[in-house]
Amino acid sequence: MDAPLAPGLYIVATPIGNLGDMSRRGAEVLRGVAAVACEDTRITGKLLGHLGIKQRMIRYDDHAGDAAREGLLALAAQQPVALVSDAGTPLISDPGFKLVREAKARGIAVTSLPGASAAVVALTLSGLPSDRFLFAGFLPNKAKARADTLGALAAIPATLVFYETAPRLEAALTAIAQILPGREVAVARELTKKFEECRTGAPDALIAHYATHPPKGEIVLVIAPPGEPTTDPGDADALLRAALATRKPSQAAAEVARTTGLDRKALYARALELK
Numbered sequence: 001m002d003a004p005l006a007p008g009l010y011i012v013a014t015p016i017g018n019l020g021d022m023s024r025r026g027a028e029v030l031r032g033v034a035a036v037a038c039e040d041t042r043i044t045g046k047l048l049g050h051l052g053i054k055q056r057m058i059r060y061d062d063h064a065g066d067a068a069r070e071g072l073l074a075l076a077a078q079q080p081v082a083l084v085s086d087a088g089t090p091l092i093s094d095p096g097f098k099l100v101r102e103a104k105a106r107g108i109a110v111t112s113l114p115g116a117s118a119a120v121v122a123l124t125l126s127g128l129p130s131d132r133f134l135f136a137g138f139l140p141n142k143a144k145a146r147a148d149t150l151g152a153l154a155a156i157p158a159t160l161v162f163y164e165t166a167p168r169l170e171a172a173l174t175a176i177a178q179i180l181p182g183r184e185v186a187v188a189r190e191l192t193k194k195f196e197e198c199r200t201g202a203p204d205a206l207i208a209h210y211a212t213h214p215p216k217g218e219i220v221l222v223i224a225p226p227g228e229p230t231t232d233p234g235d236a237d238a239l240l241r242a243a244l245a246t247r248k249p250s251q252a253a254a255e256v257a258r259t260t261g262l263d264r265k266a267l268y269a270r271a272l273e274l275k
């Protein structure tokens with residue numbers, strides 16, 4: 001780097017698998033700062049080693065406590081300090097929000113060095129509408145909280161993006177099939193790595209596939225937006241039948257109305273007939 005870096009906080013994105021995705025500017029900043037704040041010094045130490053950078057590392061996450069944050073803010077007020085996470089873009093389901101908020105409140109310069117984020121890579125690979133999307137972090141682990149989260153987002157007219165882990169994939173797909181019936185899903189796995197895969201289809205087909213091909217590695221789920229109101233009564237009947245398997249007619253009608261845009265009263269009447 002030609003000129004020394006000015007004091008401040010430098011948010012630096014790092015690769016999510018393929019080390020070739022580290023930007024040159026990001027690497028120059030990591031070389032030029034006074035210290036690198038990171039989640040795990042072993043993981044960041046490996047990246048720095050790969051880049052041939054010897055650098056002071058300070059462990060930091062948003063639960064680190066006020067004292068750790070104060071220390072970093074005091075340093076960033078006087079010298080350049082980088083913030084990285086284990087992989088991808090800091091603050092995106094990773095630490096940094098409180099640090100950035102406080103730095104800005106104190107007039108400390110904040111700069112962001114862009115790079116990979118698994119959510120965006122998955123969205124671009126999914127083949128699902130990319131004009132409007134909502135990133136919602138990790139789905140909750142508990143069944144009721146997961147169902148509530150999906151239900152609360154069901155009517156949002158946007159593609160939904162979630163982070164997931166392999167052991168929870170089947171439960172997540174099952175919940176999506178029940179709560180967002182009729183919506184296509186993409187399972188994006190091991191992005192930018194040797195065994196990268198993005199499989200898009202109906203949740204039931206994906207569940208069947210992964211029952212015989214147990215998923216490994218890191219996963220992003222991308223869910224298609226709610227469809228146009230369906231005019232085919234057969235489609236609505238199929239959705240109602242699926243919803244009635246686990247719900248009362250009023251709830252089934254409300255759910256199908258939410259995902260299809262059809263009239264809830266008419267769906268309720270039909271649900272009573274089908275029950």
Ligand code: SAM
Nearest residue numbers: 016088089092094117118163164190191218219
């Ligand atoms: N800040 C990171 C980013 O910008 O992508 C995300 C951090 S979050 C703690 C980790 C989650 O991101 C994983 O559980 C997975 O859902 C997703 N993820 C990260 N790397 C991935 C990859 N190479 N392929 C698929 N998903 C990935």
